[in-house]
Amino acid sequence: xxxxxxxxxxxxxxxxxxxxxxxxxxxxxxxxxxxxxxxxxxxxxxxxxxxxxxxxxxxxxxxxxxxxxxxxxxxxxxxxxxxxxxxxxx
Numbered sequence: 001x002x003x004x005x006x007x008x009x010x011x012x013x014x015x016x017x018x019x020x021x022x023x024x025x026x027x028x029x030x031x032x033x034x035x036x037x038x039x040x041x042x043x044x045x046x047x048x049x050x051x052x053x054x055x056x057x058x059x060x061x062x063x064x065x066x067x068x069x070x071x072x073x074x075x076x077x078x079x080x081x082x083x084x085x086x087x088x089x090x
Contacts, residue, residue: 007051009044015078016047020062025076027062029084036081037088057087 007018015028034047042050051058061083071077
């Protein structure tokens with residue numbers, strides 16, 4: 001998946017997937033994380049919409065996790081609601 005600002009919903013893992021800037025792996029955010037962030041049981045489209053509204057925070061959370069966890073450039077990884085919430089406060 002070449003770098004794209006367009007996230008995709010993965011029904012097979014019930015998560016949103018996007019490619020962080022300057023990273024060739026994918027970052028996934030499960031619907032449970034969105035449920036915590038939105039305080040409701042969101043539809044896949046509501047998750048995608050929330051990502052679009054807060055894409056800078058998701059990208060910042062992904063960058064922070066790559067650095068903090070020393071994620072390899074090609075590795076896929078997950079963000080938790082806490083990872084995203086930290087960036088929403090900034």
